[in-house]
Amino acid sequence: MKKPRFRTLTYAGVGLAGLAAFLYAEEVKTEEAKVENIESKIAYDHSEIANSGQLVMSYADVVEQVLPSVASISTFAKPGQQRGPGGQRQLDEEDLEALPPMFREFFRDYMERNGPQGEEQQSPRNQRRQRQQAPVRTGLGSGFVLTEDGYIVTNNHVVDNSDELKVTVGNASREYTAKVVGKDPQSDVALIKIDAKGLIPAKIGDSSKVRVGDVVLAMGSPMGLDQSVTQGIVSAKGRSQLQILSGQGQMGGYEDFIQTDAAINPGNSGGPLVDAKGRVIGVNTAIQTRTGMFAGIGLSIPSNMAVAIALDLAGDGKVERGFLGIQMGDVDSGMAEFLGLKDDRGVTVTAVVDDSPAAKAGFQSGDVIVTVDGSEVEDYVKLRLLIGSKRSGETVKFGAKRFNEETKKPEDIELQAVLQSLDGEKVLAGMQRGPGGQNAPALKGNEFLKGVRVVSLNEQLRADYGVPEEVEGLVVTSVEEDSPAGKVGLLEGDVITKVNRKAVKTTAEAKSLRGEAGSVMLLEIFREGQTKFLPVKN
Template identity: 40%
Template sequence: MQRITRQLSLWLMLVVAAFAVQSAQARDLPDFTELVKQAAPGVVNISTTQEVQRRSMGPWGGQGQQDVPEIFRHFFGDQIPFGPRGGGNGGGTEERHSLGSGFIISQDGYIMTNAHVVDGADKIVVRLNDRRELKAKLVGEDKKTDVALLKVDAKDLPTLNIGDSDDLEVGEWVAAIGSPFGFDHSVTAGIVSAIDRTLPTDAYVPFIQTDVAINPGNSGGPLFNLDGKVVGINSQIFTRSGGFMGLSFAIPINVAMDIADQLKATGHVSRGWLGVVIQPVSRDLAESFGLKNQRGALIADVADDSPAAKAGLKAGDVILAVDGEEVDQSSKLPRLIGKVSPGETVKLDVLRNGKQMTQKVTVGDWPEEALQQASDDGAQDPQTRLGVAVRDLSDDELGRLGLDHGVRIVQVDPTGAAAEAGIQSGDIIVSLDQKPVESATQLAKAIEGVTQDRAVPVRLYRDGHSLFVALRLGKAE
């Protein structure tokens, strides 16, 4: 009996200890109640109305929801048509409504949200926490960073405290307040999963990645740290289903506030521009350019009459730093240059032909035009060691393409060195190992001259743009 009593006592002690550990762990978890009480009044619901041509297709252009590809996606609310105007089969117009979120940044009525929430809207209505509905006007938007600034006619509005997104650390607790699927002031929480993320179509935003549950309607809403300060604007999710899958992305508030200040002052955004096409430095490219590790932004092309061209930058240069700040990956360069005011001069640390140099560049203003060119086809002698067949380009072809020299690839051996490097049929080889290629004969001689089994940089022209690949040739026979 005593033995049973001792065992029971031991078991009870273990249970009590387990509960004590759980209670301690629970006490260590963050409590968001005070944050929500203080911040909720400054978060708003945004609804928009847009008049569009009536059509019979579904919201995905005729595709079912299950057919939507795996994408990074802006996540504003479902757009629903109301009341076709004009009648007829497929004629007239209809109203499309969408929902999003935003937050108040000044007592006199300035509100921040995402540009895609209000893009193309004919009418914008802001609903406050006290259920007031106010018409808003669009002060300005910047689609490159997905930031928009609205203004409502009101005074003494509750505002949110703006934090410093540069102080965020991975693993830090954060919370979001927004209107997913129209459910006002929904609160979700999680941690910062990563910082300084680059998404495929957003070169100017170093996104904050979180695992905070975000869904359609959260767009434009604030992301808070534990101090109740706004550190980001919820903007995108990565999804296969159209809903939350654990990968959410927010625009850092430091980036957003800079944009908002410019929109408030001038109605538009000015950002620095170099006029270069860049690409990442792969391991093989790093070796071919004499870099000890993968870093920097490789210039694949320089636009005519651009700030980079005027400063003497060339294709094949690797930009390693901007005003002393290291470019550890190519995606960082547009951000560093983009935040420089047009007309200012920056110092670039550049690697050229294996030697490091400093180049001063007066940054220009971003032009809206993009470079575009075309392509052609044909045939000539195969370069067996490279694994391609090429042909010379006529003066007319070079003129149409805007090139001074190069040879066109018309066939690629799928097992050859060129295919392994990513070279494709239709590409134009402009240079090999930093030397211009002016004819098929010259290319053959240049390949013969590469006697070592090493990576050499090859500059290509493809679909109107230049890029470099690292080509590793086998030993010459």
């Protein structure tokens, strides 16, 4: 739950500040009570699925249980602003030719009946009448009932850029007008509400218990065919970095998809992916395809993530995510060996935002985070999801590896950070770096390490190599491939910003730090807008 955050109005005196704090606290209490009331109406079922290995001849009982909770969502826009679900343009003839032949006539007929292309074939009088009859149907999607009083979960891209939503539930003919309670583009989850009572809420399963190979059913309205069901298995878990949600804001999308081979097609978006007991374990969201149609790879948002976001949206229409304040990178084999890690799992801290929770907790660039609250961190995607699932004010324990400069050995450390609310502008201001370049002319430079020559940064070098003003250090002008530094990946054009975590601006400073180092030095470098760490034999 969101925790109260109090502000004082210093310009108005203590009395007004106290009143403001009281009113704000009452508002937060009201929001929390609303969320708790909604959550108490959700039907959870986290029991295990029996694994008897017997062949199931029919899922009809499961389907009959779930379909009354499946919603069909039609989106509408004002004339002249018609766009498909998620703001996508309508299909044209060129798009139709790219589809398999058996689907072309279906979509052509559908577009003529519902899309703006049909308007072109009407008489001028009918066109004028059509323009006066706003809004126009633009797309179809699906959803599932979360509570009996009308809260429905769907995808953001289904309801985004729409002026009106019409919803039918189950096989009932009644059509409801829905309002958007809240949308979260970064996860592609949305919560909508219809004015209804006595609906049948879907049972919500525990998506963390889902296993690859489990039987699943996808339900929804593919291509406008309401109450459709397809069957398959869970093909994989934890799919990310697919760039499906890229472009959804500066921070990118939160991807942790369940992959399935249950057929998912246009119109299925937002509908439930259910297990063999009829419990929702995912929200059907996207497909990987080259044709625009299902090709055996469907992707669903895990139910644990989707429901948590929906509850957050129910409070004030927004999602609050935890903010730690680090820039992250993957652990390469050289860094893993340097710190004595068994493998390259973990996340390297490449930068720490000033005055952030990470800075206050004592994080340093070069630290490698291996656990969060006892859970192993495999890569930066997993860490981002874990932190994003937390709330402002929560205390989080991190297990990390750090190289001790005094003992010249890596050591295990534990850090605790009190998260703040994620503020995209703050993050970008503290961490954004410009692009780097490697098209600068060759310079001789001074030898810093065996086979490595460097030169101090100046304005001309910054322009030649594309180095931002805030970056200070030594530009690497040449690296011999068979040198110790060359073997671990140091490249011409890299900027050495720190040696053993101490900033360097001149060759003399770098050589002095090299003399103080042991058998291995840790170089912090800036390359193409990112910070990297390279352990180099001295």
